[in-house]
Amino acid sequence: MVDLGSEEGACGLRRSDLDPNPFLQFGKWFHEAEAVEPKLPNAMTLATASKEGIPSARVVLLKDFDESGFVFYTNYDSQKGRELDANPRAALVFYWPRLDRQIRINGEVTPVSAEDSDIYFGSRPLDSRLGAWASQQSRVIESREQLESRMAQLTAEYEGLKIPRPPYWGGYRLAPRTIEFWQNRPSRLHDRFRYTRSGGEWIIERLSP
Helix, strand or coil, X not given: CCCHHHXXXXXXXXXXXXCCXXXXXXXXXXHHHHHHCCCCCCEEEEEEECCCCCEEEEEEECCEEECCEEEEEEECCCHHHHHHXXXXXXXXXXXXXXXXXXXXXXXXXXXXXXXXXXXXHHHCCHHHHHHHXXXXXXXXXXXXXXXXXXXXXXXXXXXXXXCCCCCCEEEEEEEEEEEEEEECXXXXXXXXXXXXXXXXXXXXXXXXX
């Protein structure tokens, strides 16, 4: 296996390496991560904040991206869902240790369409679709047994039937305002480039490490 991380870390990241379009640049790095990261290269930290500005973070999975933004799915009644409803701004961080790279993204978050949520929900494994009904995400429960009992009940109830998407479950899209690409370098003198949306264009700036 080629150690892309050591190679890139040695030569660094130059302005001339970057695509003018940050989504194309993200796609390049993401596909390189898929080739070398052993597990879940689409894992990303999602940071949200309450209306009062109290932050929280957790790891979720990127399910789609294009020039309209980055898509993930969750329970709308979860802590992150409630926070995004009150304060629809968030940040994402991807970290790929084998490549010595990270990407930071922040922007506005909106729900995806019900149609898109239905399509993705229908593609999930059976247990994942049942689990979306069984779990009241982020709520206090009495025991593990309570959760497993609910799952068994739903398994019997929907045997041989199509499982509908819960009305409280679906996707969000983060439309980026800024996207930063970070490449590890020796002596902590890392390379950092930030894309900032300005009207219909993207401005690229080098940041001090």
